[in-house]
Amino acid sequence: MDRETRRQLDEYRRTEAGPVENNLIDELLAGELDRREFFRRASIFGLSASAIGGALAALGDAPLAFAAPVAHKAGGRLRLAIIPPPVKSLDPETYLDQGGLETGGVAGEFLTRATQSLTLLPELALSWKPNADASSWTFKLRPNVKFQNGGTMSADDVVATYNRLLGPNSAALSAFKGVLSASGVQKIDSLTVQFNLDTPTASFPYLTSSTTYQGIILPANYADGTFQTTPQTTGAFKLDSYTPGVGAKYDRFTGWWGGSAPLDGVDVTYYTDDAATTAALLGGSIDLIGQIQFATGRPLFGNPNVQIFAARGATHREVPMRVDLHNPLHDYRVRQAIALTLDRPAIIKTLFDNRADIGNDSPFAPVYPSTNKSVPQRKKNIALAKQLMKEAGYAHGFSITLTTEQTGEIPQLAQIIQRSVKAIGINMKLVILTSTAYFAGTQSGGPGGLGNTPWLNTPMNITDWGHRAVPNVILNSALETGGVWNAAHYANKKYDALVKSYEAAIALKDQQKYSGQIETILLHDTPVIFPYFYNYLAAGSTHVKGYQADALGEIYLSKTSLA
Amino acid sequence: MGRFLLKRLGLALITLVLLSMIVFSLAQLLPGNVGRNILGPFASQQQVDQTNHELGVDRPIVVQYGRWVSHLLHGNLGNSLEYQGSSVAGLLGPSLVNSLKLAALAFLICVPLSILGGIAAALRQGRVTDRSITIGGLSLTAVPEFVTAIVLIVIFGVVFKLLPTTAQAPPGSSFLVQIKYLLLPALALTAVLFGYIARIARAGVIEALDADYTRTAYLKGLDTRTVMFRHVLRNALLPTIAVVATQTGYLIGGLVVIEKLFNYPGIGQRIYIAAQNKDFTMLESGVLVIGIVYLVATLVADTLYSLLNPRIRYGAAE
16 A cells, blocks of 8 residues: 555544444454455445545555446336236335335336445435444435425425325334434535434445335425326436326436446336236336246246346245243244244245245344354254154144235245145144235234234235345344334343344444354244245346346336337 | 016116125225325324224224215226226226227127137038037147247247237237237137137037027028028027126136236236225226126127017017
């Protein structure tokens, strides 16, 4: 490193960098982070490109080289299939479904955007910076961002958007509950917003990214119900028309801060049937499908006219077992025994042709850097399972009902579990509902505190969960005492405390220390089986260029073109 | 004739009122809470109750029914509960038009083809033509429509790429382009209905050919052509008309599977999704609309029937 670079880096560390940034650079210099991981973490903590370059130069690395932009062929309209169509309205704070988040996401933008490699890119925020314990984050907004209905984005719009996201009816509470409250969002100046968190959260910038898909920035005067009637997002495309259940039409937004998107527009057709979508792509009626399933889209794989876009992620299924009922699942040994009957490598081979990672019964997917991989992987072990059943007093087994939904490969997984537990004498009855019936009912109040909806109240079930860039949402909502989606009704004070420590931990090795302890507790208690984390898959014709699948299903087309 | 039609119309209206009552009560039986469905899982019970109150769904069922009917009579179908901010009429209208287009094309292809097939089979009774038409038609009818549809999609849409696999033409397409898009689903429907209609037509023709009046007509010295058109077909096609009319309801409201496979936004899919998502206002109006279409079709069939067969109109007028 030349003297000038060292001087700049020292200057940065002395003046600009806070303890969080200095800790990160120390980790890099001490060899605890590799270059790729340093990039990822630098993006979370909002280090500038010059600071990143300086730190890498301190290690003797070459200066940052940015890939030359790929030349795109301009023009054309992309025909996009979204399956299934959005349910309910298009107001972003209400998104809970794939169709809604995909439809909104074509037009909308977030403060930050999570990439496939789990780094964060600046989007409507240019930079962000934590205080010493990551309990307060300051975001500098991008200047001169135009809304599609004419206004210029300022801190007021961001504060108003976040107040909506933190309101009582917002679906984004699944991400923000316990982390951020409406009173914590403050305007500092016209282009600076400060988030004062309820609890220190080192990964907070992820929650402002596209992975909190409700977080589309809207004008301060946005009125519910107007998303589909007035284009008012900031993205490269504006939603020009929307017919519920039929389709949507987007045109290029000429005032986009990012310049001009290659495509003239996007025509969305909603589908309800996988076979129809597959036929439409093979027959040339559409160019891109937002999401495909391996189980139902087999003709697309290996077809020379089709490209498959895969994103490794943390999309998964959870098999919660209620710990609070008077049935055998009450005993942790029984829950362990059930988990031990599963032949996970065979399951991912059957269901995904190995396009998936094996789960170890905790939300820590292999894709997360903070996952502690030294915790042993749970493997099929029928002898141990039988012994555990015997110790628990169920040597001769018992009967139990597993309730689940007709979604993707879930019914097949249910059958696999049913067959697997037969080996330890458990007679499992399957109840497979439509998704609507499975998620119907209330999710709060009632004797268990989680209403009466089947997915949160049946003794044992299987539920589909989307990808998150960090496991926090699942650690909190699905497993913490009193969590809003705690289907196992699990309560463990030691676990709760460890999650708080994990979320506040800034150094990666501290995160891994806590994640290792969390993983060990969850393996012991086994409130939820996490059998696998599968790749998010999309498919397109070979004409589609510059598209990348997003692990959560966001469809980001501002750099996409048609050859 | 006028009295006959008036009587049929009166019966149709009574049926409609009964239908509206049944539809309304059935919709109430669907599980789920309207307010909870609209506001989502995070809303408090108080907010849910408030929404239910605003929508009036917490009142006695008789009051709700009365309100619904009075709105209906004023031409107000209300707003969709699922797609907030969209009116039911605005969503059902285009779906109904789509369904009518598909049904019309399917009718135009299927009805003449099956009647001709039935006549040909009857005239060559017991021979190869007859056997191939009856057995072929029966086999096609026995194959579920989603199988026929997928085979058609794979052959014409994917392998040879002759016809689009989706039924919905791009907005603003010309008449001919729209027909091109609708051809595959219409063919799938033809496959389903051909065997059934052809069989009825065949049976009618065979019966009429055997009838005394046909023998008399021949003995009278009339040529085959005149006998066929003036005596045989006029009597033979009566049951066929009744059968065709009863298929109208299916063709317009019951095509959920075909609409799904060809991703066609018809009224069948609308109602199916409404039933799944507890969109009561959409469901009730949608079923009622199909009921009306069905009744109109039956009425038209009855009229045709009575025109062709004087016995019916005189018998009914007593």
